[in-house]
Amino acid sequence: MAAVRQIAGPCQAWPEDSAFIREVLDRIGDKWTMLIVSTLDAGPLRYSDVQASIPGISQRMLTQTLKHLERDGMLVRTAYPEVPPRVEYELTELGRSLMEAVMAMAAWAAAHHREIAANRAASELTGVGRSKAPAGS
Amino acid sequence: MAAVRQIAGPCQAWPEDSAFIREVLDRIGDKWTMLIVSTLDAGPLRYSDVQASIPGISQRMLTQTLKHLERDGMLVRTAYPEVPPRVEYELTELGRSLMEAVMAMAAWAAAHHREIAANRAASELTGVGRSKAPAGS
């Protein structure tokens, strides 16, 4: 692999190896991928069930994201040739392993979101990263 | 968001609130954040040095991303009041901890990118996730 050399030390960046991470982040960084994966982590679900489990999603984004995940081998699509069409989506092992990796990120987020929120609020007062926020008054 | 209710199984899922993860992903999921963080992981750098370290970035995106990172407390900006202006950016502990979390994702990406690429190539042949690719002939 040779991608991630040392973690602890001052590792000299990884512009050359960043393609993998960029690729993964482009995939899970979108608005719905992780929600779908986490929903499917419970077990196989039908199209409409997935949609019902994710309140704000549109058919367009649901279908598109499902296709991307299927294309990457994160899940398998099974269509049953019945009179009322039934299609089920189920995570693969790869998809579940992604879930675990994302859980690590989630753990970090849960551990630091307070700190981040506090920093952001403080910056709001001092006007550090101000771009075009109305700032109350 | 309450989209991810309760999940049974091996991975027990994250807390019912996925807002943290979405927030973090929205921040690191953009095009340049990780590149900048990884560049700064080596040590403090000046504006132009960061720019030089990241070939394709524009001033607009560099400045914007730096401000976002500063606002979230991932880095600190130090401006020296000299005749030729000098500004240095340095990662905070929070920023370095993010780096570690991302490195974990990178490790996953490095471990599975081959598998993903293979799945994608296979799907290309079978025409699974096809949307509007010309597909050669």
Next chain:
DNA sequence: CGGCATCCAAACGGATACTG
């Protein structure tokens, strides 16, 4: 039920020009 196709608004992001 499970999509796909189209339209359209907002956000993202690059190129350029200008400033302190």
Next chain:
DNA sequence: CAGTATCCGTTTGGATGCCG
């Protein structure tokens, strides 16, 4: 040197309508 401001193309994603 270290930005800011503006213009503009590209991408994202929601809303709608149709179809097997």
